[in-house]
Amino acid sequence: MNNTVLIDENLCTGCGKCVTMCPKRILYLDPETKKCKVTDETQCDRLGGCVWTCPMDAMQIR
Ligand code: SF4
């Protein structure tokens, strides 16, 4: 399975909501850029919780 978690860093404000809600714990905030990043995309459940949670509409699951 080829998961892709797409994060638009131009939209991300670093609020951390997606990090908190991700049931797979594969999202984190980059300490330097304060933008959301993904660790292991293969662990993604593809249910799109982060997509629905993000107030900036910065995330997509493909
Ligand atoms: S779709 Fe779900 S498992 Fe995948 S990154 Fe978003 S919240 Fe995490």
Ligand code: SF4
């Ligand atoms: S919820 Fe959206 S704006 Fe907030 S950290 Fe995640 S991707 Fe960035």
